[in-house]
Amino acid sequence: MFGFGFLPLGAVLLCLGSAIALTPEEESSLKEALHPFVLECADEYGIPEEKFEEAKAKGSADDIDPCFISCFLKKAEFFDGDGKLDVEKTNAFVKAHLTSEHVIQFFEAVGGECAKxxxxxxxxxxKGCDRAKLLFDCIQELKSKIGD
Structure with a gap:
């Protein structure tokens, strides 16, 4: 069940498991907070757990339906009702559930760079499907810049 609880945030915010090292406590906090939204949206879009495990193994969410990602982002309140990134709520969530300074800084950079x-x-x-894909692409680009 780890894939369901963790990958969607990682999928949207670039497969965090491979991009940013989270502590076990941070992973647990994310899973607890986000798991219900993942299950709701996975059920709504007919996405089996194996699909998340494959995406996690590849370190890519390219095969995950952007409308699932939008559904998840809206339920988690990272996207507002207009299907737009809510930087303030996303940053507040990050600060409430993550403690690693480098992880928090990464998400702040995402908010600053990807609010566009x-x-x-x-x-x-x-609906937010197109914007979820744009967000994923922006984060991918940011990850490349930071990784260089």
Whole structure:
């Protein structure tokens, strides 16, 4: 069940397990807080646990439906009702559940760099699927910059 509890945040925010080292306590806190949203959205979009395990193993969420990611982001309140990234709520969640300074700084960088996805033209209105993909791409780019 670890995949269901952890990968979606990682999928959206770049497969954190491979990008950023979390403590066992941080992983547990994330799983506890986010697991219900993952299950709801996985059920809604018919995504089996194996799909998350495959994505986690590959370190990529490319095969995960962006509409699932949007569903998850909305339920976790990382996206607002208009399908836009809510940087303040995301940062508040991060600070409430994570303690590693480098992880918090990474998420602050994501908020600063990737809030631009809110200004992008999308074809699905407030559904958020397009914007979830844009966010994923932005985080991927940021991870590459930080990793260099």
């Amino acid at each position: 996805v809110n200004d992008e033209e999308v074809t699905d209105g407030d």
